[in-house]
Amino acid sequence: MSRHIQDRIGRRLSTVFPCPDAVEDTSRLGQVLLRLAQALAPAPAGNPVPDSFRTDLLAAVPQLRRYALAQCRNAAEADDLVQTTLMRAWENRSRFEPGTRLIAWLFTILRNAFLNQRKRLRREVEDVDGAFAATLSLEPEQERRVELIQLQAALNTLTAEHRETLLLVMVDGLLYEEAARVLGCRTGTVKSRVSRARERLALALGTD
Template identity: 40%
Template structure:
């Protein structure tokens, strides 16, 4: 196994080329541009620091998406701990999450933002970033069947959110 990519410059160029996709994935994960930018920065730093762990004959995007996913999980856990401390300290207002979606956001963006974190990550990786089910499942650390279920539920929820009156439930 090679311990380094062809060269640090080549690795850096490949990382730089991923930035737009990383930002898009980060925005879908976090729901907020500033959090997404922080997450991308953290992922790029970690990827650069640990580039020896990446195998050059594998997909760099999947590897960095995995780094981002793990970093976001860590951030959510930290925020939950902080929120608990704030709630215990009676500072509930500071613990509340800001509202998502600016007024000019598309209905699709708003609907995706309403998905739970697991579904939003699955949609971002498969439907937006174009990873295969197998690659996305590896990034998220779940079996393919779990990824498939998350995508199916996400698609159902998106359809209900985007076209609620087109498919009214059947009454039995």
């Protein structure tokens, strides 16, 4: 598949799964972010917080919210999941490996929190059933509108595993190796899932 087609699919996916709006300061997540920002302020010499960790953690919130929303399909639950992720990341900041990308580590924390939550509630994750359709920011051009609808329909036919893997790589920009660590599978598995999902979406967009 050509780079042009891959980029086109990536742009369309970003439209279907946009980063949520800014967090309201008065919301529970907003209050957590305010407290986190204070905690991340320059720390005493005896307990320094690397500048990169401080900056990247707060900058990752929009991506974390998008990923959480794609997992649980509910804005309130997604923000609670992000809140849990940020708190665990802060509590376990000493475990973060310098030189690796923070976003991949955060996605791992978020995904594990979601899976644990699902086990506790003993419920299965429902497949995408068009729930995102109502939130799509459709462009005025009819051609683009039809294309987005076709893409949404194609996403609905993907398995949860293929869809999640595709979004991590093509929307959030994780490397295959990073996505593999998040998902707890082999790098080859990630490559296979992305390839198959991308081919299905390319067909939906009428590309070859």
